[in-house]
Amino acid sequence: MSVPRPGNGAKWPTLVDLMALPVPAAQMHARVMDDYAAVIAMLNHTWFGAELSPETQERLAKLGVIEDFEADQVILQEGDPAKEMGILISGRLALRTLVPERGPVTILSVEPGDIFGWSAVLADTEAQSTVVATEPSRALVIEGTGLRAALKEDHALAASLYPRVLKAVARRLRQTRLQLLDLFAR
Numbered sequence: 001m002s003v004p005r006p007g008n009g010a011k012w013p014t015l016v017d018l019m020a021l022p023v024p025a026a027q028m029h030a031r032v033m034d035d036y037a038a039v040i041a042m043l044n045h046t047w048f049g050a051e052l053s054p055e056t057q058e059r060l061a062k063l064g065v066i067e068d069f070e071a072d073q074v075i076l077q078e079g080d081p082a083k084e085m086g087i088l089i090s091g092r093l094a095l096r097t098l099v100p101e102r103g104p105v106t107i108l109s110v111e112p113g114d115i116f117g118w119s120a121v122l123a124d125t126e127a128q129s130t131v132v133a134t135e136p137s138r139a140l141v142i143e144g145t146g147l148r149a150a151l152k153e154d155h156a157l158a159a160s161l162y163p164r165v166l167k168a169v170a171r172r173l174r175q176t177r178l179q180l181l182d183l184f185a186r
Helices: 015-020 037-044 054-063 144-153 155-185
Strands: 027-029 064-069 074-076 084-090 093-099 103-110 130-133 137-143
Touching: 037 054, 037 064, 037 084, 037 137, 054 064, 054 137, 054 144, 054 155, 064 084, 084 144, 103 155, 137 144, 144 155
Parallel strands: none
Antiparallel strands: 027 064, 064 137, 074 130, 084 137, 093 103, 093 130
């Protein structure tokens, strides 16, 4: 779509106009979203982002892309290269793993504010589970190579982000342990 240029009687499109345009693959760069303010506001409503400094929130907003996922959409596939990490803003995701003789089994639900694809923080790793949207969902998705480069060059970003990622992994381990206890108690 061509945008009319001012000077020929037309006006520049507003942010509302731009957000109403169809976006390939339901992606919208955070830059379009009112100078990152909307993304930062979304991060502030999550446990992962609420305690991050404004500078860190802005850096994540600049690194990421807001993506919308449809119900039943596969976001990451277990065993594939871990190329991106996401912070779930709204909706719900299922983490599934392939169990021999049983097929895919949901091992955990990801709620708004939690992360998925944390393996992308590490170079040359594989996705540890398949991530599937169980309902329409929205996430800030950050490409792994860019994230790792930013963490390497920006020590303040690394110092604030690594503890949050570790907290997310610890929450995941605790939930998995509780599920195992429940499974073996039967």
